[in-house]
Amino acid sequence: MVAGLPNPRSASVSVMPKALLFDTFGTVVDWRGSIVEEGRAWGKVKGINLDWAGFADRWRAGYQPAMDKVRKGQLPWTKLDVLHRLILEEILMEFRMMPALSEEEKDHWNRVWHRLKPWPDSVPALRRLKKKLIIAPLSNGNVGLLTNMAKNAGLPWDAILSAELAKHYKPDREAYLTSVDLLGLKPEEVMMCAAHVGDLNAARSFGLRTGFIHRPNEYGPARQADKASPGQFDVVAKDMLDLAAQLGT
């Protein structure tokens, strides 16, 4: 049982963190559902009928390979907004949408990542957590993207942290440790929270605590979402409200 915490479910956390860092795409916001929803509404107006789930999946599939080029030094540091735009150009051709879009529309589409909608429990859980702990994103999304996303979605962050501030994409070491240093904390005082096992394994290897949040519908029926067993991370939560409860908030 954690000292000073009334909730017996917090027993699994041996020392309370001072700050929580959240992965965003998939963990806090529903990228796939948001892109499908915006695509369908836009398609209706424009008379364009498309497999929007396929469009979203294809865009997201380009995400890791694009960041890999930066991680391996094949590209200099490049903001995620710019990588998203490079991938968008490709998929607009693949989906035969190129002639239909003006430059302004392409830019607007690229910023769909600034307008992603939160999972229903994200905002209530963050409000609870914020009362006792520092909460911030630690995303591969750039600061501007995350700031606009927070404003659109009502995410009550205490600060905006990003891989951009380290000029290193997760899971590079610098992304985690720069965030910890900016908060003036030690790695063990910070918990990385994510729906992705790879992100958490990396964070743990650099000394951070870890909180898993299950997001079974992140990829829709297209792909199985990550799972975690009890004890695999400092906290294993079935959703973000469960994480808030387990941390005694």
Add this chain to the structure above:
Amino acid sequence: MVAGLPNPRSASVSVMPKALLFDTFGTVVDWRGSIVEEGRAWGKVKGINLDWAGFADRWRAGYQPAMDKVRKGQLPWTKLDVLHRLILEEILMEFRMMPALSEEEKDHWNRVWHRLKPWPDSVPALRRLKKKLIIAPLSNGNVGLLTNMAKNAGLPWDAILSAELAKHYKPDREAYLTSVDLLGLKPEEVMMCAAHVGDLNAARSFGLRTGFIHRPNEYGPARQADKASPGQFDVVAKDMLDLAAQLGT
């Protein structure tokens, strides 16, 4: 008159900014009054009678010379928390307080800058401004200091920007332009807001818009606060609520 803005007082602003960056020490929070208040309360408990206004003024007087060493390259990049602590060590000796303080107490005192109180109009004005614009600090305070300050004082920032992210103290060019770039904006889309003419003159020279906020009591009776004439900056406001009104929020 600005298009779309109902408030005729916004006539002085030719193009509305998308984001406002705020100097914090003196502009958003009352550093002198806060240190005096905390000093008096602490002194009562400890039985220490001190000229707390003099103590605050002396601490603040060490601020520019310490940053100058970083600006001129005599010191490598050093967080403000660390500079504050170096100055504190000096003034504890000057004020003959050295034997009275444990390491824990010194650290707590150093973090008084994380606990500064806002001027009475700051939080209501920021809440109004936040509805229409991105609001963030752009302070020489480090990210951790500003994050804790926001949490303690209830400052509803959309992001925490700091000289620390550029590793250059204001008024160095990099401090302003790194913040603009992190927001994904152009300099002319961003307004620097401050009670200090030097900060605003620098921001303007790098292409930002400028908003002056008069804080007549920043230095108490010790020193005259900066003033600005109408037209000297894009907005010249008598306080932060006046700034909010002039920006049509």
